[in-house]
Amino acid sequence: MRTVAVLTALALALALPAAPAAADPGLRLPAPTGKHPVGTTSLYLKDTSRPDPWVPSVPYRELMVSLFYPATSAHGQKAQYMTPTESRLLLADGELTDLPSDLLSTVRTDAVRDARPGGRPHSLPLVVLSPGHSKPRATLTSLAEDLASHGYVVAVVDHTYENVAQTFPDGRVTTCVTCEMEKDESDWIRLNQGRATDVSFVLDELLGRWRQIDPARIVMGGHSAGGASSIPALLTDPRINAGFDIDGSTYDIIPESGLAKPFLFLGRAEQYTPGSGNPADTWDRSWAGMTGWKRWLLVDGAKHVSFTDVGILLDQMNLDTGATITADRTQAITRTYVRAFLDLHLRGRSQPLLDEPSPRYPEVTLPKNLSLPHPTGRRPVGSTSLHLKDTSRPDTWVPEVPYRELMVSLFYPTATTHGTKTQYVTAAESAALLADGGLTDLPPDLLTTVRTNSVRNARMAGHHLPLVVLSPGYTKPRATLTALAEDLASNGYVVAVVGHTYENYGTSFPDGRFLECASCAIDHLPGFWEKLAQGRAKDVSFVLDELLGKYRRIDPARIAMGGHSAGGGSATTALVADDRIKAGFDIDGRAYLPLSENLDRPFLYLIKYPTVDATRVQAITRAYLGAFLDQNLKGEERPLLAAPSPEYPEITFCA
Template sequence: MTHTLFRRGLTVATTLLMLAGMGGLPAAATGEPGNGTYLPRPTGPHAVGTTSVQLTDGSRPDPWAPGAGKRELMVSLWYPTASHNGLRAQYMTPTESQLLLEEGGITGVPLDVLSATRTNAFADARPAGPKRGLPLIVLSPGFTKPRTTLTTLAEDLASHGYMVAAIDHTYESVATTFPDGRVATCIACEVPHDEAFWERLVTGRAADVSFVLDELTRAHATWNGARLVDPSRIAMAGHSVGGASAVTSMLADSRVRAGIDIDGTTQVPIPNSGLSRPFLFLGRQSQYSPDSGGGAVATWKRDWERLTGWKRWLVVAGAEHASFTDIGLLAEQLGIDIGASLSAARVSEITRRYTRAFLELHLRHRPQPLLNEPSERYPQIKFCTPTTSNCV
């Protein structure tokens, strides 16, 4: 669960450093205007707007920094907009870029390079849509990762008419920047990572999710765009521990009608009484194929038996842990090897397409043949039957 950014990219990063010294650093790695890192374009018909809001939960102290007082969260929102022009949103701040790259041990690239990543959403654009008409998708990132690392998925969903809320779980990320300039770093990184730690982590994230849902669905929400959220159509997806937190959040909050675990070892078991709401496991074939062995896949097998509603177990051949998020995409553009045999761009396409198919089926009740059987268009996706340890 504690995979770090670009862990396998250190050798290539050293090569990049040598190239920089010889004047041969690729344009994409220099951060030069027009040649820097970028996110792929959304596939939907709508232009995308985005904004960030600070939310404070006065009902509980911060679980990692009790001395900080009340639990404070930063949440990014993406949504359809009628505006087709304006300033593109900043991907992350230079400080966040620096701390994220340092956490991964990356050298040889400017530490602020990710802050200049080109996004597709217009900053603070006016949300568009009917009142209470947009399904809401909550996104939760991996441990130590900022919420922005799920931007590609968020932008794509918003372009198809979804409201998306990505949560920075404060003190669990390498950096969370607040509007007043404060930067909260990863206090949870300093805690021993035993079984109790991971249970505490996902339980805390479930509380964060419920609070954010309260804030976005109450009658007089702070953010005006919240009036577009349909409170009867809410789902959650996450990567790594964020995916594991989807299970915990569904168990804690019945408003979360469907969930997706993207390459995350589950922590808190589903109770014997089961979970009847729709659920999708999506992960690496190397780690989460039912016959791969190991503790990670064992948690999926355990929970699979207790998922009593619609469910799928899909694995992606050639993907690595970082492939499912922006981290893989940006590493690929910077020439950093994350150890995957399938391109991050392809894994991103697959992740977006299957995530959207799941949400279209369960929140909009539109048939999705893509989820019924293997597709010639996506041969890297394997449908798994855990009872027979078979994936086709």
């Protein structure tokens, strides 16, 4: 984000014998990919409530804004890319003085000037774009046109005195005052916060003039300094729902309360790979303060200019930018991923592209994105969280609490893949779980970014569904059994994962309370584990009472219970205590209470794998537990349970 020439590090490229090709006036932007014709208009705005931040002698802040929008017709005169004066000053800034000075004014665009806008009142989401420092707003035209063709209103803001050339309706041309400054981190913060103020003023004006804009669906982002400016904008303007930063180092400090709004980082792999030092460290600092949905995407082979029209036009001039992929390709990636981000958070459309690597875009990596394995069944999976309170008994571990309250995650078959994916853990739960593992060098909220496969609050589908109750290991939150629960749900089971309060390092409740592990402070003598098993059995019976009373799609005659470690060890106690449970299983756990009577219901012990990686262990667990449940709750014979299988040579039958 330093003040650089229009062609970053391209002084050497001017020595190449490319001038004849570069002089070709047939420069054009890539066509929009959406179905809507695109219109555009220029707005001159004056904020009389404040002086200009860079030229205080000017008693107001005046801005130029290019507005792109879905139009009713594709017919009409195409908008000019920039004026001849802007072209001359931008080329001079890049030391490209051997080119025709008005060359960039001839660039062909796809937006019809002053076309009639489409859309009903309050029907179109708004995206505000801010360009890189020293660059005019025209350099984001390709992205703006594409978004408009997909049904967005896009406002591209020129921040006066922060770019090399800006033309006003009366013919005045302002130049870059900030380019003459020696900029340290505090200067960038000042610039970013000023841009945030500009954006809030632009929103005031647009929402008062354009009835088509939906005031409840607004995102702000941009390139370089423009992208970095989205953070202070999100922090100061509640109307902005989400933000994105394209290849811009960030300097504004997020307060301890955090930034809960969705955020997308998209940048060069060579600069923003985690752990590579600055500027990646600036993203790391911002990332740690972001408590909501977030993604960190890297594009291999791109350069700073590749993300804007500058890179596209330089490629067409046969000037070498140093990129190893074309700017057209980088622009296609930028358009696709930014639009996916917007469609997810402004339109609620599921976007798997943002959750995992795509074979269509092998250049893009997600270095900060953790994910759970995909379910193996054919059904989409839904999930919801339940807060349950048993007023018939005091809490097992904190007797002064006159009731037992639990959080339960319910997974189930659904009919849709569309919608927001379920959050894996809260920020507080993530920090507690990482601290428990001694992983204090990792971002404390890292586990909030884990990609799950279930749609939050989707509607349950199916009838007479078998139910599986899962209990996690001691000190572990219920989220640690999510991958298993999602897989079972994809194969037609309702799965209730119980969070046993005060038995794990942290449980978040809907009212904001975070309850820590009270039982961890008690001596773990033999009587402790017996008490835990008996308490978990009561928790499970209470959960069954609640679920069978609320969910008519559950078959009360087909219920199994089990879990991992202490959760599995509690299963025999639960089966003895509650005859509604028809089968049980123990995954690598120890039973602490001897059976007081013969247990004539099916039971599976799955313990002590040889040394294999976790992905393989998960596959084995899914296969054998799924076979056990299918055989004992669905009546489907599973040969996998009858004898050793060559597909799973790690498994030994002990009985």
